[in-house]
Amino acid sequence: MTNMIDALRARFPALQQQVNGQPLAYLDNAATTQKPDTVIQALLDYYRQDNANVHRAVHTLAGRATRDYEGARDRIAQFINAASRENVIFTRGTTEAINLVAYSWARHQLGEGDEILITELEHHSNIVPWQLICKETGAVLKAAPVKDSGELDMAALQGLLSSRTKLVAIGDASNAIGTINPVAEIITLAHKVGARVLVDAAQAMAHHSLDVQALDADFVAFSAHKMYGPTGFGVLYGKTEVLEQAQPWQGGGDMIETVTLEESTWNALPYRFEAGTPNIADAIATGAAVDFMQSLDLNAVAEHEQRLLQQATEGLNAVDGLRIIGTAPKKAAIVSFVMDTAHPQDIGTLLDENGIAVRTGHHCAMPLMARFDVPGTVRASFAAYNTAEEVERLIDSVHRIARLFA
Structure with a gap:
């Protein structure tokens, strides 16, 4: 060893x-992992050789950049066992991924008296967006307590679940004290009352493999920089049916199908949630990080x-x-x-x-x-x-x- x-x-x-x-x-x-040589090299190669915008040009550099950028999406989808590459949305990190769910999905799905359930273990990025959404929609935020050991009180969590629960947002593991939550069990309990589930997997990805289909979470968010990849890049996985319910939260280039001065129509998944020039270099480097992890x-x-x-x-x-x-x-x-x-x-x-x-x-x-x-x-x-x-x-x-x- x-x-x-x-x-x-x-x-x-x-x-x-x-x-x-x-x-x-x-x-x-x-907080963040260090980066292996192959991730650093992927960043250098893009900026030295392939620096071009993706998707819209026909020249050679743009073709290579698009190939490697979308290739990273394919590798990430395979790594987490997503049903389709269309379920993989690129974000700036876990925080943006959670906010995307809050403002694109929860804002339009929740109303007065509906409930969001979190836990006392959560990172601020899995607390504050839900507080803001509750203020907008009239929904109620509830938190399951933890025991003196730092273990989640599952009996209390189960007692808080009801037909009013529309979303359970929970971390796979606590970034502060390390507690690993029984996420699969929580997802099963939440689905029984008709709630959707978001898993903050930021602390999980560098430590064990994650099969999103087996887990059956509706949303999974994670960051590249905690899994040997670059900062400023992350992923939101979502089931097709919940992503289809969500509305675009940023308007601009590439998230549209057609635009007139009167109205616009939206691009297909996942691009309707990826407005503007993307973080091309870090997407490619995240693909290299996935390759590195799969070599372990x-x-x-x-x-x-x-x-x-x-x-x-x-x-x-x-x-x-x-x-x-x-x-x-x-x-x-x-x-x-x-x-x-x-x-x-x-x-x-x-x-x-x-x-x-x-x-x-x-x-x-x-x-x-x-x-x-x-x-x-x-x-x-x-x-x-x-x-x-x-x-x-x-x-x-x-x-x-x-x-x-x-």
């Missing part, structure tokens, strides 16, 4: 550097990440005055903690002095922080390229910080 990780790490230029005189231990993967044994990666999580959990639990926030039995490779004697920002700063990159703060999950009565946490999150030695450095550094503030 060590040789495999070493070979994998060699493909990530950013991991070869030192920070503050120490080898970089990059443990901020829940994702089951072996998941096992490796879980070993790192176990090592970090056991080591950090031995630190005096440290408390791990989120101890659900099923977790993504994220450990989030607070210390009695030191503020999370101070801990993060001291770790950075040792070349260890972690995230501190509320992680865009302020309701969850309020649930645990903490202002924020220190979050270490692991990816395929992280090592047991890096986790040991984290544990040793936190022990030293605890002694410093004792």
